[in-house]
Amino acid sequence: MDTMRDRFAPVVTRLLDEDPRVAVVLAEIGKDGFAEALRRHPDRVVNVGIREQLLVGVGAGLALTGLRPVVHTFASFLVERPFEQLKLDLGHQDAGAVLVSAAASFDWPAGGYTHMAPGDVALLDTLDGWTVHVPGHPDEAETLLRQAVAAGDDKVYVRLSVQSNTEARAVDGSRFRTVREGRSGVVVAVGPVLDAVLAGTEGLDVTVLYATTVRPFDTAALRRATETAGTDVVLVEPYLAGTSTAVVNDALSDVPHRVLGLGVARRELRRYGTVEEHVAAHGLDARSLRRRITDFVTGGTATQRA
Amino acid sequence: MTTIEERERVYAYSDLPGLMSMMTGDEKHGPAATSTLDVLWVLYDRVLRVDPERPDDPGRDRFLLSKGHGPMAYYAVLAAKGFLPVDWLPGFGRYDSPLGHHPDRTLVPGAEIGSGSLGHGLPIAVGTALGLRAQGLAEPQVWALIGDAELDEGSNHEAIAFAGPAGLERLHTVVVDNASASHALPGGIAARFEAAGWSAVTVDGRDHEALYAAFTAPHPGRPHVVVARVEPKTA
Numbered sequence: 001m002d003t004m005r006d007r008f009a010p011v012v013t014r015l016l017d018e019d020p021r022v023a024v025v026l027a028e029i030g031k032d033g034f035a036e037a038l039r040r041h042p043d044r045v046v047n048v049g050i051r052e053q054l055l056v057g058v059g060a061g062l063a064l065t066g067l068r069p070v071v072h073t074f075a076s077f078l079v080e081r082p083f084e085q086l087k088l089d090l091g092h093q094d095a096g097a098v099l100v101s102a103a104a105s106f107d108w109p110a111g112g113y114t115h116m117a118p119g120d121v122a123l124l125d126t127l128d129g130w131t132v133h134v135p136g137h138p139d140e141a142e143t144l145l146r147q148a149v150a151a152g153d154d155k156v157y158v159r160l161s162v163q164s165n166t167e168a169r170a171v172d173g174s175r176f177r178t179v180r181e182g183r184s185g186v187v188v189a190v191g192p193v194l195d196a197v198l199a200g201t202e203g204l205d206v207t208v209l210y211a212t213t214v215r216p217f218d219t220a221a222l223r224r225a226t227e228t229a230g231t232d233v234v235l236v237e238p239y240l241a242g243t244s245t246a247v248v249n250d251a252l253s254d255v256p257h258r259v260l261g262l263g264v265a266r267r268e269l270r271r272y273g274t275v276e277e278h279v280a281a282h283g284l285d286a287r288s289l290r291r292r293i294t295d296f297v298t299g300g301t302a303t304q305r306a
Numbered sequence: 307m308t309t310i311e312e313r314e315r316v317y318a319y320s321d322l323p324g325l326m327s328m329m330t331g332d333e334k335h336g337p338a339a340t341s342t343l344d345v346l347w348v349l350y351d352r353v354l355r356v357d358p359e360r361p362d363d364p365g366r367d368r369f370l371l372s373k374g375h376g377p378m379a380y381y382a383v384l385a386a387k388g389f390l391p392v393d394w395l396p397g398f399g400r401y402d403s404p405l406g407h408h409p410d411r412t413l414v415p416g417a418e419i420g421s422g423s424l425g426h427g428l429p430i431a432v433g434t435a436l437g438l439r440a441q442g443l444a445e446p447q448v449w450a451l452i453g454d455a456e457l458d459e460g461s462n463h464e465a466i467a468f469a470g471p472a473g474l475e476r477l478h479t480v481v482v483d484n485a486s487a488s489h490a491l492p493g494g495i496a497a498r499f500e501a502a503g504w505s506a507v508t509v510d511g512r513d514h515e516a517l518y519a520a521f522t523a524p525h526p527g528r529p530h531v532v533v534a535r536v537e538p539k540t541a
Contacts, residue, residue: 020441023436023437023440025433043436043439043440044440046436048464048468049464049467049468051464051467051468053425053429053460053461053464054429054432054461054464054465054468056429057426057428057429057430057432057433057461057465058429058430058432058433058436059433060429060430060433061429061430061431061432061433061434061435061436061437062433062434062436062437062440063433063437064368064418064419064430064433064434064437065364065433065434065437065438065440065441065443066364066437066441067437067440067441069433084423085426085429085461088420088423088426089426089429089430092410092420093411093419093420093430094411094412
């Protein structure tokens with residue numbers, strides 16, 4: 001199967017052809033995919049070199065003249081390194097952009113911690129007005145990329161990953177989908193963790209919601225789910241554990257509830273290897289998820305009995 | 307409220323100290339504010355094609371004040387040129403005033419960017435120049451004003467190194483040099499830009515004719531920097 005990132009350049013190249021507002025800003029990474037687009041639209045495909053502060057500043061400048069910039073590099077160099085540019089050049093200037101990241105939390109484990117960005121969504125959470133899409137399949141990525149570019153002058157982050165579910169779901173760029181219904185807890189699976197969540201909760205009496213747009217968070221869907229499944233909520237996020245815990249707490253602030261935030265641990269592993277090994281190390285494989293979710297929704301009795 | 311008479315009044319350079327004292331409450335102004343005064347006046351009076359009646363005209367020149375510190379001179383010039391009402395000036399820095407100690411583009415008519423954190427204006431100016439080019443708007447020129455110490459910020463050097471080879475002819479930078487950098491750029495400011503392929507002129511930042519000549523000097527195929535030297539901050 002191709003990856004989300006394989007879809008990125010072809011989709012955006014078509015958008016460049018279709019919409020004269022669209023422009024692409026790159027910092028070397030990903031430029032090969034835009035070689036043909038650069039030939040066709042030399043003024044709307046810009047590679048600034050390995051200069052990530054300029055990457056975002058240029059995106060902001062393009063936006064201030066009325067264009068719709070699509071800004072791309074690895075998540076570490078898109079969100080973390082030029083974070084003040086996101087805060088000021090986009091947010092404070094009231095300029096919009098579509099940020100499309102690759103490499104996610106640990107897409108390239110052998111590349112080490114320098115190329116891991118589990119904190120990207122949490123960082124964006126300190127800013128106002130960002131839409132965050134976390135597709136779980138290349139088809140979903142394609143849909144969400146198109147929606148992001150079409151979203152006026154909004155600030156939109158699209159988080160691409162090599163991690164993927166085996167099948168695509170219909171996504172609409174805002175709402176959660178109910179994938180499974182139960183009566184003893186709600187599990188919110190974000191993007192590419194869905195397959196592991198479904199396998200890990202097989203046979204458990206829980207509702208599984210599938211989220212591909214996490215900001216804004218579909219609190220209405222969560223509240224609806226709690227009406228039959230109760231207010232024990234487990235978040236399974238492919239980035240920093242607990243990133244959305246506060247959002248869930250706010251959504252359920254008027255009712256007694258419990259929240260378990262699962263995701264990538266803050267601790268640096270200092271390990272290389274494969275994606276699967278890192279998924280397991282962070283307890284995000286189906287077996288670990290089953291144990292952790294079961295413990296939570298049964299109050300720990302399941303493990304104690306075992 | 308701004309009266310018709312106030313809007314129609316024509317302000318001269320000699321009115322600027324009075325406008326600034328409306329903000330500061332006294333006749334003395336900090337060096338950071340006045341170091342830019344002559345550069346701003348010559349630009350707004352004789353160079354920039356901007357119109358307070360059409361602040362969103364796609365064909366306008368873009369002036370980006372990157373050095374947002376000490377913006378009294380900027381506000382005074384914007385008021386003198388009719389972008390903002392003179393009666394806003396006494397509120398400078400107050401909770402309900404649009405005029406902060408660093409400008410906010412969403413609050414200040416005519417301000418193309420908000421600034422305050424150093425090193426943001428020039429990269430945004432590069433993007434602005436690219437955006438105008440991509441839309442076939444050949445006329446509008448782009449200007450960024452930065453301070454000599456602001457050049458300490460690495461983001462400027464990303465922009466300088468890109469804009470030269472990219473041949474961004476419509477991009478202009480004014481470096482107001484009041485020798486405030488603790489570690490002056492080795493080789494000098496103009497040389498830094500020239501090494502990246504920019505056209506560069508260094509002039510007396512208080513000499514209006516010299517500034518005008520430097521601002522309007524042809525620089526085909528290259529971005530242009532004017533280093534405007536003023537009295538050292540510590541003097």
